[in-house]
Amino acid sequence: MTYETETDMSQRLQDEGTWEQFKGKAREEWGELTDQELEEAQGNWEQFVGTVKEKTGETAEAIERKFNEWTDGDSDF
Numbered sequence: 001m002t003y004e005t006e007t008d009m010s011q012r013l014q015d016e017g018t019w020e021q022f023k024g025k026a027r028e029e030w031g032e033l034t035d036q037e038l039e040e041a042q043g044n045w046e047q048f049v050g051t052v053k054e055k056t057g058e059t060a061e062a063i064e065r066k067f068n069e070w071t072d073g074d075s076d077f
Contacts, residue, residue, distance in 0.1 A: 007045075009045035009064075009067065010043055010044055010045040010046070012071070013042070013043045013044075013045060013048075019042055019043060022067075022070070023038050023042075025070050026038060026048075026052075029066060030052055030055065030056050030058070032055045032056055033051065033052065033055060037051050037055070048063075049063050049064075
């Protein structure tokens, strides 16, 4: 499933179980992120993308692609 809007992504991440899974994958992918930064962005796609962009230089498109890789085909996500 590909998420079309930031609102769709934020809604998906607001589920506590989904957020915990996502947070673990984000830590693996972008080790520069701190636990505090991830907690501050919990469920807020825009804030998460802004933090990753600032810390890593990744583009929003690259971050969205990674999110879609994690969620596509993962029935538990």
